Amino acid sequence: MTTTHSTPVDSSTRDRALGAFYGLAMGDALGMPTQVMSRDDVVRAYGTLTGFAPAGPDNPVSAGMPAGSVTDDTDQAVIVGRLLVAGGGHIDPLRFAHELLDWEKEMKAKGSFDLLGPSTKAALDAVARGVPPEEAGKHGSTNGAAMRVTPVGIACRAEPLDAFLDRVVESCQVTHDTTVGIAGAAAVAAAVSTGVGGGTLEDAVAAATEAARAGARRGHWIAGADIAARIGWASELVRGVPEAQALDLVSSLVGTSVASQESVPAAFAVLSVTGGDPWRSCLLAANLGGDSDTIAAIAGAVAGSVAGLAALPRDAVDTLRTVNELELEPLTERLLALR
Numbered sequence: 001m002t003t004t005h006s007t008p009v010d011s012s013t014r015d016r017a018l019g020a021f022y023g024l025a026m027g028d029a030l031g032m033p034t035q036v037m038s039r040d041d042v043v044r045a046y047g048t049l050t051g052f053a054p055a056g057p058d059n060p061v062s063a064g065m066p067a068g069s070v071t072d073d074t075d076q077a078v079i080v081g082r083l084l085v086a087g088g089g090h091i092d093p094l095r096f097a098h099e100l101l102d103w104e105k106e107m108k109a110k111g112s113f114d115l116l117g118p119s120t121k122a123a124l125d126a127v128a129r130g131v132p133p134e135e136a137g138k139h140g141s142t143n144g145a146a147m148r149v150t151p152v153g154i155a156c157r158a159e160p161l162d163a164f165l166d167r168v169v170e171s172c173q174v175t176h177d178t179t180v181g182i183a184g185a186a187a188v189a190a191a192v193s194t195g196v197g198g199g200t201l202e203d204a205v206a207a208a209t210e211a212a213r214a215g216a217r218r219g220h221w222i223a224g225a226d227i228a229a230r231i232g233w234a235s236e237l238v239r240g241v242p243e244a245q246a247l248d249l250v251s252s253l254v255g256t257s258v259a260s261q262e263s264v265p266a267a268f269a270v271l272s273v274t275g276g277d278p279w280r281s282c283l284l285a286a287n288l289g290g291d292s293d294t295i296a297a298i299a300g301a302v303a304g305s306v307a308g309l310a311a312l313p314r315d316a317v318d319t320l321r322t323v324n325e326l327e328l329e330p331l332t333e334r335l336l337a338l339r
Helices: 011-034 039-046 072-086 093-109 118-128 144-148 150-155 161-176 179-196 201-215 227-237 243-254 260-274 278-286 292-307 314-324 329-337
Strands: none
Touching: 011 039, 011 072, 011 150, 011 179, 011 278, 011 292, 011 314, 011 329, 039 243, 072 093, 072 144, 072 150, 072 292, 072 329, 093 118, 093 161, 118 161, 144 161, 144 179, 144 260, 144 292, 150 161, 150 179, 150 292, 150 329, 161 179, 161 201, 179 201, 179 227, 179 260, 179 292, 201 227, 201 260, 201 292, 227 243, 227 260, 243 260, 243 278, 260 278, 260 292, 278 292
16 A cells, blocks of 8 residues: 555545535436436436436336436446555556456346446456557547546646646546547546635636646547537536526537537536536436436536535435445545545
């Protein structure tokens, strides 16, 4: 174990870091029952989702999961956090690959259908065949790296940007070592880091845009819309628009698929509508359908990093802890010790 030396963490920073981690989990759990559903199907099934709900029996991914259950977004973020702590702020890509494979085996043993995403699965299959970790993720374009990157934002300061991006890339490399994959993860991590550091929502969005632009210069090039540009465009698209209309705009124009260039800007569009209110942000994203658990998890992490744990509804946090046996405080403390 690497020994770290850090200055004491003040209560505001701790509250914001916990807000980011529990905000991620809150969005994940709220979006769990609506994931892989169309926006129209969400309306038919739930009207407007107003809180935690169990998954319907027809949901191909989350059927049978009780209200308040988290999914792979939270589980994999915890894995990233633990590896960061074990590595003194660094992530070993090969160990990360094995941790993800072990997680999927555990999910299969439980009978879960909430398994590895397409980019992650393809990359880990390549590692299992002997492909070096630095080559395995060269086609990963989905949001798997962005959904799990929040612990990097908690553990690492967003400046200097190049050093920060090095840490982001370590969390991406084995599965999403591409311009689009890294840009999406960099946006989320930088926004969270800025929020944890005391920034406003506007500061967090600005940091996300800058980091996404720089992150797009890392990794293997793949075709895809510029995430930095789309964050700004999506945020302006829905600014001042009523929530119901904003949901339709995000669904039809921004997109809610697992593609990083859709789901990451969608999360920032949600934050634009809600002004960064954590509960409203997570609920709005959950009502989108598509990859709603990930969009809500990203929005919740960013909103929580700015507003802090105290701004999250107490009963919602209690539900997350009870249903999932989730206790993020010890891990968050260790991540902050790296900061």
